[in-house]
Amino acid sequence: MDQDRTPALQAIGDVPPLPAHLQVEVTSACNLRCTMCLVRYRPPINKLAGAMRPELFHRLVDEVPVRRLTLQGLGEPLLSPYLLEMITTAVGRGIKVGFNSNATLLTRARAEQMVAAGLDWLHVSVDGATPAVYEAIREGAHFDAVIGNLAGLVQAKREAGSATPWIRVVFVAMRDNVADLPALTRLLARVGVNELRVQNLSHDFADTDPAGSYQQIRDFTAGQALWTDQDTAHAHRMFTEAARVAAGSGLTLRLPSLTDQGGGNCTWPWDAAYVTSTGLVQPCCMVMGDDRAVLGDLSRQSFTDIWRGRPYAEFRQRLDSAEPPEVCRGCALYRHTF
Numbered sequence: 001m002d003q004d005r006t007p008a009l010q011a012i013g014d015v016p017p018l019p020a021h022l023q024v025e026v027t028s029a030c031n032l033r034c035t036m037c038l039v040r041y042r043p044p045i046n047k048l049a050g051a052m053r054p055e056l057f058h059r060l061v062d063e064v065p066v067r068r069l070t071l072q073g074l075g076e077p078l079l080s081p082y083l084l085e086m087i088t089t090a091v092g093r094g095i096k097v098g099f100n101s102n103a104t105l106l107t108r109a110r111a112e113q114m115v116a117a118g119l120d121w122l123h124v125s126v127d128g129a130t131p132a133v134y135e136a137i138r139e140g141a142h143f144d145a146v147i148g149n150l151a152g153l154v155q156a157k158r159e160a161g162s163a164t165p166w167i168r169v170v171f172v173a174m175r176d177n178v179a180d181l182p183a184l185t186r187l188l189a190r191v192g193v194n195e196l197r198v199q200n201l202s203h204d205f206a207d208t209d210p211a212g213s214y215q216q217i218r219d220f221t222a223g224q225a226l227w228t229d230q231d232t233a234h235a236h237r238m239f240t241e242a243a244r245v246a247a248g249s250g251l252t253l254r255l256p257s258l259t260d261q262g263g264g265n266c267t268w269p270w271d272a273a274y275v276t277s278t279g280l281v282q283p284c285c286m287v288m289g290d291d292r293a294v295l296g297d298l299s300r301q302s303f304t305d306i307w308r309g310r311p312y313a314e315f316r317q318r319l320d321s322a323e324p325p326e327v328c329r330g331c332a333l334y335r336h337t338f
């Protein structure tokens with residue numbers, strides 16, 4: 001989930017210009033089964049079947065005047081056999097490019113490759129400060145190995161004398177791990193990453209059938225989300241302590257709001273789009289699930305036709321009204337708790 005887009009003027013009612021930001025799911029395959037991620041609750045997909053075809057990727061960057069490209073969706077980007085070629089293509093066109101990774105496959109050689117390729121940012125997911133907490137959430141990963149890979153990336157960047165990629169650690173704050181936040185802040189300041197970004201769970205899935213295929217992630221979220229926590233005061237204390245540790249350490253810390261501030265002001269469908277590995281176009285990266293809010297299919301239409309089509313226009317119109325699409329109501333970005 002990526003939120004660093006340049007805000008654009010909204011052209012509500014009109015068809016906005018083609019977006020300058022695309023988030024492209026380069027693969028839907030993953031080597032982990034994290035407790036908060038939809039990947040855990042759907043059938044596994046292998047590395048070749050899950051990869052976006054390079055032809056589709058090239059078609060997209062040829063058609064859309066992209067300035068910023070996020071190369072990840074629900075899957076692990078380093079599993080894509082085409083990732084490096086996609087990065088090189090994008091960088092060659094002057095596009096800012098980056099992705100999130102679980103960093104389990106980020107060997108020193110791959111870290112050096114990423115630095116040399118001109119990757120603009122790399123966001124590494126670390127949801128705990130101890131093997132016990134981290135490995136219970138990130139099933140299949142080893143804490144010490146991932147912290148070693150992260151340190152290797154910092155070192156590779158230093159040795160190359162490169163200012164990029166910007167290295168951010170992403171921590172999804174939940175009941176299971178919020179107590180680890182101050183210790184993680186301390187650890188990351190030592191490792192030398194640029195930033196720690198704490199985010200809440202992205203969606204409550206309340207728009208889905210409680211007995212349907214989203215049942216497990218919906219129940220998980222209800223039990224873990226800090227915005228429904230009886231003990232929000234505890235989360236606040238952890239946030240305050242993390243901020244105290246980060247102050248003056250050189251580590252930038254960003255904390256989310258724990259209070260639902262009402263919905264609105266989302267600009268995604270006007271200035272960005274999300275494309276799944278199979279070429280479905282969705283309004284944003286927050287939806288999770290390719291059977292919700294699908295606005296078009298690149299195997300049948302051009303991106304431009306989808307962007308200018310009726311489903312997109314209706315989605316924009318509803319999002320801009322007091323009756324937003326169901327899928328937006330439970331979105332943490334829409335509710336300003338992300």
Ligand SMILES: C[S@@+](CC[C@H](N)C(=O)[O-])C[C@H]1O[C@@H](n2cnc3c(N)ncnc32)[C@H](O)[C@@H]1O
Pocket residue numbers: 001030036037038072073074075076077100101102123124125170172199200201202203
């Ligand atoms: C879906 S992952 C894909 C990239 C990569 N596999 C990884 O783990 O970083 C992208 C980001 O979404 C985060 N994420 C996963 N499930 C989430 C949820 N339910 N709410 C908020 N963030 C979530 C992950 O921690 C990660 O930082």
Ligand code: SF4
Pocket residue numbers: 030031032033034037038039040073074075076102
């Ligand atoms: S959060 Fe990332 S690593 Fe974990 S299951 Fe989802 S896609 Fe895979």
